[in-house]
Structures are given as structure tokens and as C-alpha cells.
Amino acid sequence: xxxxxxxxxxxxxxxxxxxxxxxxxxxxxxxxxxxxxxxxxxxxxxxxxxxxxxxxxxxxxxxxxxxxxxxxxxxxxxxxxxxxxxxxx
Numbered sequence: 001x002x003x004x005x006x007x008x009x010x011x012x013x014x015x016x017x018x019x020x021x022x023x024x025x026x027x028x029x030x031x032x033x034x035x036x037x038x039x040x041x042x043x044x045x046x047x048x049x050x051x052x053x054x055x056x057x058x059x060x061x062x063x064x065x066x067x068x069x070x071x072x073x074x075x076x077x078x079x080x081x082x083x084x085x086x087x088x089x
Contacts, residue, residue, distance in 0.1 A: 001031060002082065004065040012086030014055045014067060015048045021072035022080060024053035031066045041065075045072060059086075 006012075016022040025036075025043040032038050041057060048054035051072070059065055069080060 002067045002069065004059065004067060006059055006061045006065070008087040009059065009061045010087035011056060011058050012084060014053075014057075015083045015085075016052045016054075016069060016080055017083060018052065018078055018080035020076050020078045020080075021046075021051035022053050023070050023072050024055050025068040025070075026055050026057060027066040027068065029064050031068060 014024065014026070016024060023043070023045050025031075026041045027039045028041055029039050042055055044053040044055050046052065055067075067082065069082070071078075
């Protein structure tokens with residue numbers, strides 16, 4: 001889970017870079033793994049190509065956002081980075 005800090009409101013693109021097949025979920029306010037659909041804004045699997053997620057969404061600086069990064073397959077581990085593009089990176 002990654003809490004996002006935004007300097008400006010605007011449309012942001014969040015892309016994963018990993019050696020594994022990544023899956024991303026974007027939530028507002030809180031994330032509860034017991035009720036995973038609560039506060040879910042959007043999700044993506046392979047839009048960025050190379051089995052990586054790409055989420056494009058308008059984010060408001062006054063809101064709290066949480067990006068959940070996971071793997072498509074169970075029991076997979078690895079390092080990853082998130083590339084952010086928008087009004088401010």
C-alpha cells in the first residue's frame with residue numbers, strides 16, 4: 001500500500017515497473033482488505049503493456065488516496081517502482 005501525496009489537483013498517470021505481472025488498485029480515504037470494494041475508485045492489470053498496470057485518474061489535492069500494488073498471480077514477490085506523470089510528478 002502506498003499513500004499518495006499530491007502537490008496539485010489534476011489528472012495523474014500511475015504506471016508500475018516490475019519484473020512480475022503487476023495489478024494496481026486506487027482507493028480514496030481508506031483501504032480495508034476485509035471489504036476490498038469499499039472506497040475503490042479504479043483498478044488495472046495490463047494497460048501499460050509488458051504485464052504492468054497503468055491507472056489514469058483525476059486526483060484532488062484535498063483527498064487522501066491509497067495505491068495498492070499487488071501481483072496478478074498468488075505467492076509472487078519482487079521489487080517494483082511506480083512512475084507518476086501529471087501536473088507534478
